[in-house]
Amino acid sequence: MRMLRVLLPWILLLLPVLANARIEVLAPKLESAKYRELAQELHKAGVLQEFAKGINESMRLPQKVGLRFVECGEANAFYDSSTREISMCLELLDTYYETLAEQYESEEELDEAAWNAYIVVLFHEFGHALIDVLDLPITGREEDAVDQLAAWSLIDNAEGDAAVLDAALSYYVSAEASDKEFYESDFADEHSLDSQRYYNLVCWVYGSDPDKHAHLVDEEWLPAERAERCPDEYQQIDRSWSRLLEGSAKQDQG
Numbered sequence: 001m002r003m004l005r006v007l008l009p010w011i012l013l014l015l016p017v018l019a020n021a022r023i024e025v026l027a028p029k030l031e032s033a034k035y036r037e038l039a040q041e042l043h044k045a046g047v048l049q050e051f052a053k054g055i056n057e058s059m060r061l062p063q064k065v066g067l068r069f070v071e072c073g074e075a076n077a078f079y080d081s082s083t084r085e086i087s088m089c090l091e092l093l094d095t096y097y098e099t100l101a102e103q104y105e106s107e108e109e110l111d112e113a114a115w116n117a118y119i120v121v122l123f124h125e126f127g128h129a130l131i132d133v134l135d136l137p138i139t140g141r142e143e144d145a146v147d148q149l150a151a152w153s154l155i156d157n158a159e160g161d162a163a164v165l166d167a168a169l170s171y172y173v174s175a176e177a178s179d180k181e182f183y184e185s186d187f188a189d190e191h192s193l194d195s196q197r198y199y200n201l202v203c204w205v206y207g208s209d210p211d212k213h214a215h216l217v218d219e220e221w222l223p224a225e226r227a228e229r230c231p232d233e234y235q236q237i238d239r240s241w242s243r244l245l246e247g248s249a250k251q252d253q254g
C-alpha cells in the first residue's frame with residue numbers, strides 16, 4: 001500500500017502526458033522567401049495537420065512526434081530520433097514536380113501525382129518514427145520495412161493505391177534518368193535501388209488485389225514472375241504490420 005501511495009501521484013502525473021502524446025505539426029524552418037510563401041500556402045491548406053489528425057484519431061503514441069516543413073538545401077526527408085521530429089523538405093516536392101512532369105498531360109494530374117509521391121514519403125518517415133517510439137522489432141533493412149508500412153497504410157482505396165503507384169513511378173523515372181549507371185555508393189546505400197523500390201511498390205499494390213490491378217501485369221509494369229509472389233508478399237506485410245501496431249490502435253483502448 002505504501003508503495004502505491006508513493007507511486008500513485010507519479011502515475012497520475014504521467015497519465016495525461018501519455019494520453020497526450022501525439023504527432024504534432026511544428027512551425028516550418030525556412031531560409032528563403034520562395035519557400036516561405038510555399039510553406040504558408042501549404043500550412044493554410046492544412047496538409048500536415050490533416051495527416052496528423054488522421055494519425056492521432058487512429059493511434060496512441062507513447063511519445064510526442066513533431067512534424068514540419070523544412071527548407072533543407074536538398075530534396076529529401078528525415079526522421080531525427082534525437083529530437084523525434086520528421087522534417088519534410090520542401091525541395092523534395094519541387095523535385096517530384098520535375099520528375100513526374102513528363103508523365104502527365106494536365107497540370108491537375110501532375111499536381112496530384114507530385115503530392116501523392118510526397119505523401120508516400122511522409123508515411124515512410126512516419127514509419128521510421130514508429131519504429132523508434134514504439135521500439136518495434138525489425139529484421140532486414142529498415143528502409144524496406146518503412147516502404148512497406150507506407151504502402152500498407154495507403155493501399156486499399158482508389159486514392160491510396162494511386163498514391164503508391166505515383167511514388168513507384170517517381171522511382172521508375174529516376175532509375176531511367178540515371179541511365180542504369182551505378183556506383184559503389186548506390187549498392188552501399190541503406191536504401192534499395194530506385195528500380196527495386198519501384199518494383200516493390202507496384203508488387204504490393206498488385207498483390208493487395210490482383211483482380212483489380214491486373215492491368216499492372218497486362219501492361220508490363222510488373223513482370224509475371226514477380227507478380228506471382230505478390231499476393232503472398234502483401235499478405236505477409238499485412239499480417240506483420242497489423243501485429244506490430246495492434247497495441248497502438250485507438251480502438252484497442254479499454
Ligand SMILES: [Zn+2]
Pocket residue numbers: 124125128143146
Ligand atoms: Zn527512410
